[in-house]
Structures are given as C-alpha cells and as structure tokens.
Amino acid sequence: MRKLLYLVFLSGLIACKDKPEVKKEDVTQRDEPFQLYQMSEMAAFMENMYVDHQRIKGEIMAGKKVDTLHYDLSKLFYARMTDSTDRDAEYESMAKLYVEYEEQLVGDSLQQKETFNKAINMCISCHQKKCTGPIPRIKKLLIR
Secondary structure, three states: OOOHHHHHHHHHHHHHHOOOOOOOOOOOOOOOOOOOOOHHHHHHHHHHHHHHHHHHHHHHHOOOOOOOOOOOOOHHHHOOOOHHOOHHHHHHHHHHHHHHHHHHHHHHHOOHHHHHHHHHHHHHHHHOOOOOOHHHHHOOOOOO
16 A cells, blocks of 8 residues: 555656746747748649549540530640759650540540540659659549
8 A cells, every 4th residue: 555655656746747848049930931832834734634634534424525625735835834844855745645635535425435544644654754743643533
C-alpha cells in the first residue's frame, strides 16, 4: 500500500512539473508576404480540359454521342506554360496528334470510347515526359 501511495505521489510531482515556456522571440516570423499559387495559363487550360473530359466520359458511358468540346484546342499551341522550356518539338508533335484524336472524337460516333482513350493516353504520354504530377488523375479518365 505504501508503495502505491509513493508511486502516486511521484507521478503527481512529475505531472505537475513546470513546462518550459516558449518565448515570443523564439518564434520565427516571416517578413515576406504569403504567396498564393498562381496557375499558368496552360495549367488552367488543362484543368478545364480535365473537367470537360469527365463530362465526355460520362456521356460515352451513357451511350450518348459526343459532338462538342467545351474548350479551344488551339490553346495547346499558344497558352503560357509553367515551364516555358517544355514547349519543344516533341510537345508540339504530341499536341498535334492529341488534337487529331479530339477531332475524331466529336466526328466519329462509332469509335468514341477507343478514340477517347487514345486521347487520354496521349495526355499521359506527354505528361510522362514533361510534367508527371497529374498522371494519376489523368489515368482515372480512361474508360475501362
């Protein structure tokens, strides 16, 4: 019993021990203002394309004919990119092929699923070489 009281007393002393105070001088403050991330024109455009491709995927899966795209494909060739060095001959050739797939998508109602997946796979191929971050998200657009 004595040992139990002794243990309770010791644990009380340890629990009530003063904790060191953090001085205001120890906390570092930034003199620089908070910078909100600004998407490049291309990143914003691709975000719009992603949203529209979700719509297109839904229409194809519902058996509807896709006849419009809600974005301007020519922006692929002039929108300002996050990293301007990414716009090279390889990007341009992939973008041209992507545009062909997108035009086939709205023009051919018989092969829409296959053409849609070709377009999405072209996105993935390009992003594997240039900007890998959105690949997992893009893969979710594929129609299985």
